[in-house]
Amino acid sequence: MSQYTIGIDLGGTTMTAGLVDETYHIVAKLTWATRLPRPADDLERALADLCRAVAKEGKIDFSQVAYVGIGTPGSVNFTTGFVGYNTNFGYYDWNLGPDMEQLLGCKVYVENDANAAAFGEYLAGGAKGYRDAVIVTLGTGIGSGIILGGKILRGFNFAAGEMGHTVIVKDGRPCNCGRRGCWERYASARALSEDTKEAMKQNPDTLMWKIAGDLDHVNAKTAFDAMAAGDACGKQVVETWMEYVACGVANVVNTFQPEVICIGGGVSNQGEVLLAPVREYVERETHNITTGRNPVIAACVLRNDAGVIGAAALADSI
Ligand SMILES: [Zn+2]
Incomplete structure (x- = not known):
């Protein structure tokens, strides 16, 4: 049964x-x-x-x-x-x-x-079949979970795996958690929307105004759509944001060397447009001299x- x-x-x-x-x-x-x-x-x-x-x-x-x-x-x-x-x-x-x-x-x-x-x-989605995995979800903040040898890494206070609150810019943007310069303040989907709005304010001619209509309708897709349509300002916003995403992912790799990192959240629908540059950056900034293999960087598949x-x-x- x-x-x-x-x-x-x-x-x-x-x-x-x-x-x-x-x-x-x-x-x-x-x-x-x-x-x-x-x-x-x-x-x-x-x-x-x-x-x-x-x-x-x-x-x-x-x-x-x-x-x-x-x-x-x-x-x-x-x-x-x-x-x-x-x-x-x-x-x-x-x-x-x-x-x-x-x-x-x-x-x-x-x-x-x-x-x-x-x-x-880890059990049934994009990280299925791997031993060690880190799952990173780009949303309002950055949620993450670390699974090593099939077990969730919790830490003695059950608060381990909060990669979103690791600092990547010292004295950077203030975060809800009380620190400044946390990864999620630069690489979450919300950060991408905020960066998009800032760029639009400074660039009245960017295609992003046409795509979003107004600032209230900007989302994490706006700059990606503009980039796909050849807009230089949109491309700049996306590339800067992706470097922050990749910087944090490289930190994850250098800390845990998981076999796989899965990236989730609505913005992961961008697929290879997001994943390929992140892989390239991570390969440049991490170490694989013993096996020559790089961790797999893939999108989450299970959604809700x-x-x-x-x-x-x-x-x-x-
Ligand atoms: Zn924080």
Whole structure:
């Protein structure tokens, strides 16, 4: 008989639960609105209902579910299931894991959402089949997860793998985390949008005005589209941004030498336009004299399913 687990990707807007089989396939999936703000115990009951609903959707009895894994924003103590700090939800000292175990009557693992998504990509996505992997997601910030020998690198405070908050420009742009010059302030999708807007303000003739319409409609695609259409200003913005992306990726390689680095987030849809220059830069700035092989640099493939699959497999991540 197959073994099933349930993985939950808990976000500020939606929460998705997937019933996952032992080959990491999603058998059934449901997405509900998170409906914040709401009290923590109310959200916990909704999460428990969601788990039972997705088991039913997959036509299995909930008693057949081996365990539930939850990926949530915030700082998570993986050992206790305690979420210390979650600004998105406004909860402090959230006893999520133990509370859910009470409600569901089964083992519940809780992990940071970036680590859970990285683990999913490692097991079933772009990093499948490699031993050591780093997953980097370029979004509002830069999320990352480091998997070494099949295990998530957590560190003794469960806060390891925050590559987005490694400094690449000393005394650079201020970051939410309190430091200045963090990688995510230069190489996230949001940073690309901000750089695009700055360039547009200084260049009234750039094609980016035509592409975006106005500053409010600028996104991480605007400069790429302009570059593809031959716009010099767009090309400049993209190239500068890609150098920052590559600089951080080279730091990852020099620190961990993973066999594969997968880059995710909407901007990874640019494919080789992004990946090829990053590879070239990284090969120039890293060391491979013992094997002559370079780490594979590829795009993530699972998109939103990565968080669900990774959460559903958390027992394997220890
Ligand atoms: Zn930072």
